[in-house]
Amino acid sequence: MDRNSAIGIFLMAALLLIYLQFAPKPKPEPALQPAKTAAAAPGTTPAAPDSAALAQQLGSFAAAAQGTAQTTQLQNENLTITFSSKGGRIQAVRLNKYKTFRGQPLDLLDAQSAQLDTRFRTTDGRQIKLSDLYFRAEPRGSNELRFVAEVAGGQIEQLYTLPANSFEVGYKLRFNNLTATLAQEPVTFTFLDRVRQTEQVAKQNRNHTTINHYLASDDPGSLSETSENPEEIKITEPVKWAAHKHDFFVAGIIADNQFSNGQFNSTVNLEDTTYLKTLSSTLTIPAADVQQGKANFRFYFGPNAYNILKEVTPGFDRNVYLGWGLFRWVNQFVILPVFHVLEKFISNYGIIIALLVVLIKLVTWPLTYKTYESQAKMKVLKPELDAIKEKYPDDQMKQQQETMKLNQSMGVNPLGGCIPTLLTIPILFAMFQFFPNAIELRQEHFLWAKDLSTYDDLIKLPFNVPFLGNHISLFTLLMTISTLAMTYQSNQANPAAMQGPMKFYSYLMPLVFFFVLNDFAAGLTWYYLVSNLVTLGQQALTRRFVDDTKVRAKLEANKIKNKDKKPSGLGARLADAMKAAQEKEAQTRQAGRNTTAANDTDDSDVEPGTGASDISPKRPRKTRRS
Numbered sequence: 001m002d003r004n005s006a007i008g009i010f011l012m013a014a015l016l017l018i019y020l021q022f023a024p025k026p027k028p029e030p031a032l033q034p035a036k037t038a039a040a041a042p043g044t045t046p047a048a049p050d051s052a053a054l055a056q057q058l059g060s061f062a063a064a065a066q067g068t069a070q071t072t073q074l075q076n077e078n079l080t081i082t083f084s085s086k087g088g089r090i091q092a093v094r095l096n097k098y099k100t101f102r103g104q105p106l107d108l109l110d111a112q113s114a115q116l117d118t119r120f121r122t123t124d125g126r127q128i129k130l131s132d133l134y135f136r137a138e139p140r141g142s143n144e145l146r147f148v149a150e151v152a153g154g155q156i157e158q159l160y161t162l163p164a165n166s167f168e169v170g171y172k173l174r175f176n177n178l179t180a181t182l183a184q185e186p187v188t189f190t191f192l193d194r195v196r197q198t199e200q201v202a203k204q205n206r207n208h209t210t211i212n213h214y215l216a217s218d219d220p221g222s223l224s225e226t227s228e229n230p231e232e233i234k235i236t237e238p239v240k241w242a243a244h245k246h247d248f249f250v251a252g253i254i255a256d257n258q259f260s261n262g263q264f265n266s267t268v269n270l271e272d273t274t275y276l277k278t279l280s281s282t283l284t285i286p287a288a289d290v291q292q293g294k295a296n297f298r299f300y301f302g303p304n305a306y307n308i309l310k311e312v313t314p315g316f317d318r319n320v321y322l323g324w325g326l327f328r329w330v331n332q333f334v335i336l337p338v339f340h341v342l343e344k345f346i347s348n349y350g351i352i353i354a355l356l357v358v359l360i361k362l363v364t365w366p367l368t369y370k371t372y373e374s375q376a377k378m379k380v381l382k383p384e385l386d387a388i389k390e391k392y393p394d395d396q397m398k399q400q401q402e403t404m405k406l407n408q409s410m411g412v413n414p415l416g417g418c419i420p421t422l423l424t425i426p427i428l429f430a431m432f433q434f435f436p437n438a439i440e441l442r443q444e445h446f447l448w449a450k451d452l453s454t455y456d457d458l459i460k461l462p463f464n465v466p467f468l469g470n471h472i473s474l475f476t477l478l479m480t481i482s483t484l485a486m487t488y489q490s491n492q493a494n495p496a497a498m499q500g501p502m503k504f505y506s507y508l509m510p511l512v513f514f515f516v517l518n519d520f521a522a523g524l525t526w527y528y529l530v531s532n533l534v535t536l537g538q539q540a541l542t543r544r545f546v547d548d549t550k551v552r553a554k555l556e557a558n559k560i561k562n563k564d565k566k567p568s569g570l571g572a573r574l575a576d577a578m579k580a581a582q583e584k585e586a587q588t589r590q591a592g593r594n595t596t597a598a599n600d601t602d603d604s605d606v607e608p609g610t611g612a613s614d615i616s617p618k619r620p621r622k623t624r625r626s
Helices: 003-022 051-064 202-207 287-291 326-345 349-363 365-380 382-391 396-410 425-437 474-493 501-517 522-545 548-561 569-604
Strands: 071-075 079-084 089-099 105-109 114-121 127-129 136-139 144-151 154-161 168-176 187-196 209-215 220-222 231-235 239-246 249-259 262-267 275-285 296-303 459-465 469-472
Touching: 051 144, 071 144, 079 296, 089 114, 089 249, 089 296, 105 249, 168 287, 187 239, 187 249, 202 209, 202 275, 209 231, 209 262, 209 275, 239 262, 239 275, 249 275, 275 287, 326 349, 326 425, 349 365, 349 522, 365 522, 382 396, 425 522, 469 474, 474 501, 474 522, 501 522
Parallel strands: none
Antiparallel strands: 071 079, 079 089, 089 105, 114 127, 114 187, 136 144, 144 154, 154 168, 168 296, 187 275, 209 220, 209 239, 231 262, 239 249, 249 296, 262 275, 459 469
16 A cells, blocks of 8 residues: 555545535524423323313314214225324324334334324414314225315315325315305414334434425425434425435325425434434415315325335435435436346345445446556655655755656656545445445345344443444454455555555554444445455455566656656646745745845944944944954
8 A cells, every 4th residue: 555545545534534524414493392282181081172162162163073083094015004083184104014123013103103284274263173173984995085074064075095006195185165264374284203213223213314305496405314403494485295204214295286385393302212303394285275176195104215215206215315416426326226236136135235346346447456556656666766865855845846757757647546546435425325224225134234224233342432332343343354454465565655654544544434334334334344355356466467577667668758758737837836936945045044144244343342323334344353
């Protein structure tokens, strides 16, 4: 490992740590706390309001406010949706093909953790919620359910449709013959969601939970995932959809038209062992839509899988966080397509990851070869470089100038080993986002890892280690050992290239990454372990092709070819800049010598005990005698 390769690795490490610390996330803002309602005493049932109280509260809607809540279900291969006649609303959602990390049925929503509701205002100023009213359930076949409430001389109708083999639920809201009763202002849809733990690591589960939204102007947005402070985003323009992302699963609502505006909140109570985070969405529906039969929506309840979400509605695939900018493009257009092609032929995801490494290494082989070739050139030129240092031991500027001349004459690019390494950074960062967010790896076993989407904790510690935790990921440990072995092999092959602090840092960086990656997905550290092993193989293979004698012959041929060639482009500009700096430094030194000489001469003109003011301008200067 030469200096340029080391610089490349150090830059990658620094950029990685900066990326992990400062990756763009929405800034948290103060949140509005959900309104609290008075709770009944333990062991008691809240008393039902009497007819007079209902009439006072709900006016002409009071007739539909008495009844008994009943539940009805719609079910297909993927979902079991439970509805309550009180409010005619979704009460619980079960994902039939998924389990929690404890092996229990995965309920994305239930009656205790979530509440969906709709409210509106009447012309006499009353605030009515659908959850105040009882609806009549009317099943229509096996996949459609209609709820009807007769109110105020009109009718409120809700229609739910669950297609076969789908994660989407169609929803229509109609206010029939109620135009004279309803105030001409938006209807408000609310979704309160207390997120339960479904994954092995509660912190990871919480830090991957958020609310994403998408504006009608095709602009995505979200609350910060990792913040533990209350957050709020208020949207004053039309919204197309909003989604509550629970790490690997999503509960979202999409408007066929659009919502008028929205507000999104999240809060965290670290002392609450039941719920990880509380999410709250408020969306307004234009009054004309519900009165004219245009309030059509779709709910999505399902896995946070890119290939499924991209078919739901534009931008909905952004619920799968694949990084930002270039890193998202690498995942979206390179990693995911290759991953899903391999998935069609291989069922073991550990093997798929290993094959992914091999394919990436083959594609980046030309860059890797350039790095090795650059290392060989710098190794061959080391005697000349050492000679320059011996010739100008105290003149760093001259050393650099002569080194540049040597590199130009030999046709060597001093950054040749650094640039190819830096070009692989997009893949490195893309992998950091892909593996922790890939639902395909969720609960997939490989070797000793029970779940490739989170760390393996085969080695459990009886105490907590700062910056490490109470476990050691075996994949991360093996990755670190293989990185140290790779560094040792490189340093042994070219011992003169890495000396002093550079050699120390080359061994320190793998240890830093051990602490950074110990809590990351086992799939990621397995990927880097395989990558290190393949790199060791590439190094051994490349040494057979890159021979020092042939490299020296090529450099000598370049020297003859470039003998009369003047520097151009960047090389010429660097040479000119270095020459100008050298001339400026020489002028500064000369000016310093002149000033010193002048001071010495002035001091010699003054006799002891005589002030400078006593010396006449016309008086001959005296010379100091020995």
